[in-house]
Every structure is written in C-alpha cells, then in structure tokens.
Amino acid sequence: MNLKIALLPGDGIGPEVIQQAIKVLDAVAEKYKHTFEYKKASVGAIAIDETGDPLPDKTLKICAESDAILFGAIGDPKYDNNPSAKVRPEQGLLKLRKSLGLFANIRPLTTYDDLIHKSNLKPEVIRGTNFVIYRELTSGIYFGKKELSEDGKEAFDTCKYTIEEIDRITHLAFKAAQVRRKKLTLVDKSNVLETSRLWRKRVAEISKSYSNVLVDYLFVDNAAMQLILNPTQFDVILTENMFGDILSDEASVISGSIGLLASASIGTNSAMFEPIHGSFPQAKGKNIANPLAAILSAAMLLDHFELYDEAEDIRIAVEKSIELNITTPDLNSTNHFSTTNVGNFLSDFILDDE
Amino acid sequence: MNLKIALLPGDGIGPEVIQQAIKVLDAVAEKYKHTFEYKKASVGAIAIDETGDPLPDKTLKICAESDAILFGAIGDPKYDNNPSAKVRPEQGLLKLRKSLGLFANIRPLTTYDDLIHKSNLKPEVIRGTNFVIYRELTSGIYFGKKELSEDGKEAFDTCKYTIEEIDRITHLAFKAAQVRRKKLTLVDKSNVLETSRLWRKRVAEISKSYSNVLVDYLFVDNAAMQLILNPTQFDVILTENMFGDILSDEASVISGSIGLLASASIGTNSAMFEPIHGSFPQAKGKNIANPLAAILSAAMLLDHFELYDEAEDIRIAVEKSIELNITTPDLNSTNHFSTTNVGNFLSDFILDDE
Ligand SMILES: [Mg+2]
Numbered sequence: 225m226n227l228k229i230a231l232l233p234g235d236g237i238g239p240e241v242i243q244q245a246i247k248v249l250d251a252v253a254e255k256y257k258h259t260f261e262y263k264k265a266s267v268g269a270i271a272i273d274e275t276g277d278p279l280p281d282k283t284l285k286i287c288a289e290s291d292a293i294l295f296g297a298i299g300d301p302k303y304d305n306n307p308s309a310k311v312r313p314e315q316g317l318l319k320l321r322k323s324l325g326l327f328a329n330i331r332p333l334t335t336y337d338d339l340i341h342k343s344n345l346k347p348e349v350i351r352g353t354n355f356v357i358y359r360e361l362t363s364g365i366y367f368g369k370k371e372l373s374e375d376g377k378e379a380f381d382t383c384k385y386t387i388e389e390i391d392r393i394t395h396l397a398f399k400a401a402q403v404r405r406k407k408l409t410l411v412d413k414s415n416v417l418e419t420s421r422l423w424r425k426r427v428a429e430i431s432k433s434y435s436n437v438l439v440d441y442l443f444v445d446n447a448a449m450q451l452i453l454n455p456t457q458f459d460v461i462l463t464e465n466m467f468g469d470i471l472s473d474e475a476s477v478i479s480g481s482i483g484l485l486a487s488a489s490i491g492t493n494s495a496m497f498e499p500i501h502g503s504f505p506q507a508k509g510k511n512i513a514n515p516l517a518a519i520l521s522a523a524m525l526l527d528h529f530e531l532y533d534e535a536e537d538i539r540i541a542v543e544k545s546i547e548l549n550i551t552t553p554d555l556n557s558t559n560h561f562s563t564t565n566v567g568n569f570l571s572d573f574i575l576d577d578e
Numbered sequence: 579m580n581l582k583i584a585l586l587p588g589d590g591i592g593p594e595v596i597q598q599a600i601k602v603l604d605a606v607a608e609k610y611k612h613t614f615e616y617k618k619a620s621v622g623a624i625a626i627d628e629t630g631d632p633l634p635d636k637t638l639k640i641c642a643e644s645d646a647i648l649f650g651a652i653g654d655p656k657y658d659n660n661p662s663a664k665v666r667p668e669q670g671l672l673k674l675r676k677s678l679g680l681f682a683n684i685r686p687l688t689t690y691d692d693l694i695h696k697s698n699l700k701p702e703v704i705r706g707t708n709f710v711i712y713r714e715l716t717s718g719i720y721f722g723k724k725e726l727s728e729d730g731k732e733a734f735d736t737c738k739y740t741i742e743e744i745d746r747i748t749h750l751a752f753k754a755a756q757v758r759r760k761k762l763t764l765v766d767k768s769n770v771l772e773t774s775r776l777w778r779k780r781v782a783e784i785s786k787s788y789s790n791v792l793v794d795y796l797f798v799d800n801a802a803m804q805l806i807l808n809p810t811q812f813d814v815i816l817t818e819n820m821f822g823d824i825l826s827d828e829a830s831v832i833s834g835s836i837g838l839l840a841s842a843s844i845g846t847n848s849a850m851f852e853p854i855h856g857s858f859p860q861a862k863g864k865n866i867a868n869p870l871a872a873i874l875s876a877a878m879l880l881d882h883f884e885l886y887d888e889a890e891d892i893r894i895a896v897e898k899s900i901e902l903n904i905t906t907p908d909l910n911s912t913n914h915f916s917t918t919n920v921g922n923f924l925s926d927f928i929l930d931d932e
Pocket residue numbers: 469470473799800
C-alpha cells in the first residue's frame with residue numbers, strides 16, 4: 225500500500241516522539257513492502273515563531289492532500305502563561321480540526337497488566353477497564369462566539385450545537401458500540417443546559433436504530449465521579465467537546481499508563497492520529513520523552529487503513545519493550561533507555577521478528 | 579444565642595437526614611443553652627408536586643428572614659429523566675442561590691483515617707489531603723441566556739462573567755488561603771475561553787493584595803487529572819461555576835468518605851448549609867441514609883456563627899460513631915445502624931459527654 229502521511233511534529237517533545245514513530249512505520253513498510261511517503265509541516269508555537277500563524281496555509285494544504293496525519297504535540301509556556309497573547313499555539317490545532325472537519329476525537333483506554341501498579345487507583349478497581357471516549361471536537365463552547373467587553377469588565381463564551389453536529393458523531397459512537405460490548409453512555413448536563421437537552425433528545429432518537437445497544441445517561445459531574453468509582457462500567461462514552469476534554473484527561477490517569485495513550489480524530493475525509501500527552505516542554509531536547517504513545521498512534525493509523533497485521537506488530541513490539549523494561553524514565557526509574565533507544569529497539573524487533 | 583434556621587429538607591433522603599441534623603442541633607442547644615427556632619419550607623420536586631413551583635415564594639421568604647438555612651437534597655427521577663419537562667427540581671436550588679445571592683459554594687475535603695481504605699485511590703496517595711474548593715455559584719453557563727431554536731435543530735447556552743462576580747469570590751478564597759496553607763489554585767480554560775482569561779486576569783490582579791499567598795494556575799482538564807495524581811498539592815481551589823461542579827464532585831470520591839461531606843453556600847447576607855450527597859431516591863423512606871453529612875453541615879452552620887465549641891462537639895461525636903461503627907450500611911456492611919439510630923447516638927453522646 226502507498227500512503228501519504230503528513231507529519232506535524234509541533235512543539236516541545238513532539239518532534240522527538242514523531243521521529244521514533246517514523247522509524248517504526250519505516251520498519252513496518254520495509255517488512256510488508258509498503259510505501260509511506262511523509263511530508264513534514266509546522267504547527268503550533270513553532271509555526272507562530274516561523275510565520276506568525278499557528279496553522280500556516282501550507283500546512284493545511286499538506287494535510288488536505290495526505291491520506292492521514294501523524295501529529296506530535298502543541299503548546300509552549302511562553303504563550304500559555306501570557307493572558308494577553310493574541311495568537312495561541314492551540315488555535316493551530318483547533319483550526320486544523322475545524323478545517324479538516326475532524327469532528328470526532330476517539331480515545332481508547334485499556335489497562336496494561338505490567339503497568340497497572342503505576343496507577344493511583346487500586347488495581348482491583350481498574351483491572352479490566354476497557355472503554356473508548358467519543359468526544360465531539362469541532363463545536364461547542366470552544367468554537368462559539370466569545371467576547372470581552374470594550375471596558376474589559378465582562379466576558380462571554382457561547383456553547384452552540386446543531387443536530388447535524390450531534391447526529392454524525394452519535395452514529396459513529398453507536399457503530400463502535402455495536403462491535404464492542406454494546407453499551408453507550410451519553411454524558412451531558414441536561415438538567416441545566418439547553419444544548420445538553422438537545423444531545424439527549426437526539427441520542428434517544430438515534431438509539432432506536434441501534435436497538436442492540438444499551439443506552440445510559442449520566443450528568444457530567446456524576447460521570448467525573450463514576451470514572452473513579454467504577455471505570456469498568458463503561459464501554460463507549462459519548463459526549464460534547466468540553467465535557468470530553470475534561471473527562472478524557474481525567475480518564476487518562478486512571479490506567480496508570482498515560483505515556484502510552486493514543487488517539488484518533490476522524491472526519492469525513494481526513495484522519496489524524498496523535499499521542500494524548502502534551503508538549504511537555506520541560507523534557508524537550510533531552511531524549512527522555514516516552515515515544516510509545518506516538519508509536520501506538522501510528523498503529524491506530526495503520527488500523528484505519530485496515531493494515532491490521534502491521535498494527536498488531538507494533539503493539540506486540542510495544543508490549544515486549546514494556547516486558548523487557550526497555551522504556552524511558554517515566555516507566556523505568558533505574559535502568560532507563562533514551563527516546564531514541566526505545567524507537568531503535570521497536571524497529572529492530574519488528575524487522576527481526578519474521 | 580438565638581438562631582432562626584430555615585429547614586429545606588427537599589427530596590429523596592433529604593427529609594430523613596435533616597431530621598437527624600435537627601436532633602443533633604437540639605442536643606447542642608440543650609447543652610449550651612441556645613435557642614434554635616426552625617421554620618420548615620418546601621423546595622424541589624416536592625414543591626413542584628405541592629405548588630407547581632420548585633421554589634415557592636413562601637419558601638424564599640422564610641429563607642430570607644432566617645439567619646441560616648439547612649438544606650437536604652433535591653432531585654427526582656420523574657423530572658430528571660424527562661427531557662421535555664418544563665419545570666425542574668434543580669431550578670428551585672438555582673433560583674434560591676440566585677435570589678439569596680449565595681455566590682460562593684465552599685466544599686472542604688479531608689480524609690478520615692478510619693475511612694481511608696474505602697477510597698478507590700491508594701491510601702498513600704490521599705493521606706493528608708486537605709483542601710477546600712471555592713466554586714462560583716450564581717453565574718456562568720448555568721445562568722446564561724440559553725435557547726432551543728424554533729425548528730428544534732439547534733440550541734445554545736451562554737457562559738458570562740463580570741469582574742464583580744469574579745472579584746467577590748476571589749477575595750473570599752484568598753482570605754481562606756491566608757488562614758490555611760497560603761496556596762490558591764485558579765482552575766480555568768484560559769487557552770480557549772474568553773471568560774477564563776478574564777478570571778485569570780482578575781486573580782492575577784487581586785493576588786497583589788495577598789502577597790503571602792502563592793498563586794497557581796491550572797487548566798480544567800489538567801486539574802481533573804491532578805486531583806487523582808496528587809490531591810495533597812491543593813490548599814484552596816478557586817474556579818467558576820461549571821468547572822467547580824465537575825471538579826468538586828470528582829474530588830468528593832477521592833477521600834472515600836463521600837457520605838460525610840458537607841458544604842456551605844455563602845452570600846453577603848445569607849448562608850446555606852447542605853450535605854453534598856444527592857437526593858438518592860433509591861434509599862428514600864428506608865431509614866438507611868447516612869445522616870453524617872447533613873449533621874456535619876449543621877456543624878459548619880455553627881462555625882459560621884462562631885459557635886466553635888458546639889461545632890467541635892458534633893465533629894467529635896461523628897468521629898466517635900465512626901470509630902464505634904455506629905454507622906449506616908454505606909459505611910458498615912455487617913452490623914449497621916439505621917439513620918434514626920445514628921442520629922440518636924450522636925445526640926445522646928453530645929448530651930452525655932459533659
Ligand atoms: Mg485536554
């Protein structure tokens with residue numbers, strides 16, 4: 225297979241982990257005789273520094289012309305901690321999602337037996353956790369009209385949803401539930417918010433077409449509790465943009481393996497894959513960043529094109545590296561390996577293991 | 579001291595737990611020669627059933643004429659699960675907070691050694707947790723303009739904040755930090771929301787007047803993670819309405835003693851005290867509801883009027899009941915006691931312990 229992959233390493237540790245993901249993708253290409261063509265483009269703080277724009281047109285064009293996008297991380301403290309900065313790195317990611325119509329952010333969450341002891345939650349609570357969050361990604365309060373009054377004395381943000389925006393991700397989530405454990409939990413705040421009531425109404429309506437899926441409704445504050453009280457109850461969680469942001473980050477620390485979490489952002493014609501960890505500026509350039517999440521994001525990318533054996537090869541290599549403790553300092557406090565070493569091990573393992 | 583206390587037992591288990599709180603307050607009154615005058619009023623689903631209004635004018639009048647309000651719980655599944663219900667129990671609570679100007683919701687969170695094993699988090703993670711959340715309570719998206727379009731195809735909600743709304747709770751939170759461990763963490767989403775940027779700007783400005791307090795800023799999605807990763811890092815958490823709703827509920831399950839959590843809602847001229855647990859309709863009328871949170875809310879009420887010895891008497895009695903396992907089924911799976919029994923033990927203990 226010939227795949228055009230846009231590479232958007234972004235800020236902080238993004239470039240270092242994406243480099244290892246490429247190494248692993250190249251090993252897979254060599255082993256299975258695929259051709260992966262990469263085109264690199266800038267986004268985020270580094271793009272602001274270079275061009276003044278967190279998402280230059282050139283980057284957007286490269287993404288639109290690619291089959292898939294592999295994304296690193298975004299964000300830099302020099303912009304984040306400056307409330308009066310006019311242009312922000314995150315705007316690049318938000319604009320990219322909007323421009324490509326990446327309306328669904330998908331975050332699978334499972335536990336790894338070798339890492340379960342790393343969690344702050346008790347092993348018996350989290351063992352067997354296996355859910356996926358479908359978060360609406362291109363609408364809601366992050367994209368609504370917002371304004372600071374001229375005298376600087378009041379501000380507002382608007383959360384808006386249309387039924388088209390609700391319906392398309394709801395169908396995706398129901399389809400995912402059908403091939404999983406057939407349970408979908410809508411998280412909203414329908415006792416207070418009008419947009420939440422619209423979500424609940426649409427989900428109830430659409431659920432009629434997926435009669436083999438059990439539908440459950442939770443208020444967002446209760447959901448924040450349930451993720452800690454009983455994470456194994458969930459199969460597919462469906463929610464709007466901001467609730468999804470908060471809950472998926474909360475969920476990410478449940479498993480004890482946040483350094484391994486990958487994600488996909490899916491639209492009608494585009495698909496982007498990225499590790500969920502941030503730009504982690506403190507670790508930048510030190511060759512200590514954990515590349516496994518970026519590498520597992522590359523595996524999700526292969527799954528998306530039905531290259532299941534190839535994706536499985538990567539996952540087996542990752543499990544092997546954890547088993548052998550060939551891991552970065554975040555997973556391995558004594559004899560740890562560098563970012564580069566971990567990437568080398570994985571690509572060698574994939575090529576040797578024939 | 580002569581105190582006029584409005585009693586709003588509300589829905590579900592509210593009436594049962596408030597009854598025990600009164601029993602304990604009466605014991606304190608007898609021991610210390612105070613006079614507590616109670617006036618009962620209806621709110622929530624029960625008020626809708628009686629009058630069609632979740633906050634009848636009569637209830638509001640009783641509250642306004644009282645020195646403090648002791649509140650039970652609100653909410654009933656017959657309204658919550660009906661997206662087309664026009665009148666909702668929660669509207670009663672929202673309107674009450676708004677009418678009395680209860681702009682700050684205060685939730686202390688500490689661990690109890692005898693209950694620490696109940697938490698899903700590891701004891702070494704949560705031991706020593708001692709923070710308080712200051713949540714803005716009368717503005718933000720829950721109170722902003724909201725609308726469903728006539729064709730039912732789109733909906734919106736508005737989050738609005740003025741600097742007056744931000745400043746008054748910010749001062750309260752800084753004052754609390756000054757008499758605690760002198761750290762304040764503002765939780766916002768200032769990389770995306772205009773209202774959050776206004777919060778951050780005001781808090782940075784006001785912090786200059788509290789130079790002995792260390793100020794920290796966290797994005798809400800990160801805060802949802804930090805509560806699990808390292809809850810002992812927090813002293814005073816300050817945040818807007820919806821973030822506070824989500825985070826304070828998440829925080830409530832950290833300690834393993836959710837049945838004991840009390841809260842206060844403070845305004846310029848009124849103060850309301852309530853257990854944080856909900857109306858728990860499944861337990862209604864079974865005499866199994868845990869009354870300790872309602873009773874500890876009564877202790878917060880006494881603190882508010884500087885009746886510190888009286889409040890301490892209640893807390894000592896509560897600790898004794900936990901130590902002796904004189905507790906309801908949620909804390910005590912084998913030889914549990916009824917709601918009434920626990921209330922009787924506490925009031926007897928307060929009167930005997932002279
Ligand atoms: Mg996030």
